[in-house]
Amino acid sequence: MSSDLKVITAAFKSVRENEVYIFMRNEYVLSDYAPGKKHDKILYGPARTCDVFSSLKFTIFEEGIDSAFSSHDLGIAYIFLGNGCAKWYYGVYSPHNKILDGPMPIVEMFPFLTGTVFANGIDAAFESSRPFEAYLFKDDQYARINYSANGQLISSGTIRQGWPCFRGTIFEHGIDASFASHVSHQAYVFKGDSYARIRFSPGMRIDVMIRSGKIKDYWMGLHKILPRRL
Template sequence: MTADIYVTAAFKSTHENQAYIFMKNEYILEDYAPGQFGDRILRGPDRIRNVFSSLKDTVFGDKGIDCAFASQDEGDAYIFSGNICAKWFYAPDSPNDKFLQGPKLIVEMFPFLSETVFENGVDAAFESSRPFEAYIFKGGEYACINYSDNSHLIGIGPIRQNWPCLKSTIFEQGFDGAFASHIPNQAYLFKGDSYGLIQFTPGNTNDDLLWSGLIKDNWKSLGSILPRKN
């Protein structure tokens, strides 16, 4: 029996209030209308390989995207599938998407993740409001990384200790996808048929879970196409 597929990865676009949302090897471009009603699908659902020529005949177009986060470099994102990752120019206003680095092993792109839970895959990620920093998650673990030319590990540990607002919630032991909002220091988390919105504070644990619930009840455009059977 084919398992239900919900959000597996996402990242915010360079265009205000727009995000690329992935369901394994499918995607949509979404106007997520933060803080208001009126969310809508702008493009898709469609197969990744049918839209992004650079991803055709790669692990990302075939098996799909497991995790992603937008780069500080405009129009770029880091994408992950299994133990493979790449820095990718997604060409928001043209068909000229291309790889900038990779595809390569996660530990080749980020050597400091060797011998951590992240060397064989990342479940979810979103970028910090601090330049060239991102949060990555796998199971109940998280890490804060710097992905600049001088990339390095900033911190690592259990979600429940470092994100107190997620303790005793469905997100405590991990989630499937995430993306940073265009509203500073806010991010959306996805787990199965549910999602949450958090307010985070880089550098400390003064975070707040602003809302959580079922996608179908509060995110109408996304709920209208989920789950997928791809």
């Protein structure tokens, strides 16, 4: 795909049922993603992220968001760009969004990632169904972390080793963006013009590919706005 086009770079689910924030570099949409159906709907956007979320102005996130995951603390997400990150209260239909911690280097927010590939950037992430746990992806690597006050790196390895459902697919070599569904133990992943919906079981390698294909064939709302011109 041409480098002068924007595709999905990050996403995280809202506290509101079936709603997800989807980022395309420095733009975003709020979408009702209609789990399991072909009736996703753009609720707001596309809009420049910093025009809506004033707390991101004059920070590194004016350039965009590389990856994100929603915290189990309601209304809070962790956002990443390059080797920087922030803990962010995004407001949930409120103008009172604010950065709670950061921006700071990833290894300052998550010291247990020092010396790993994730210290220099994270391609995609989504929160686990276990409280204060999340999955991170970088190139063909993944990590499962606990991001609480006593955070730790729980496990890591290649996507191929840790996620059998991705073996033999484009996702075993890397993921562009992902988000946890409001349906327990399910998540969506994106790469280029493709997506997959999976079922995962924390701590066990029994994940299942529920559906995969092209965004244009499943995401009717997103298909109307993707890819975006720079």
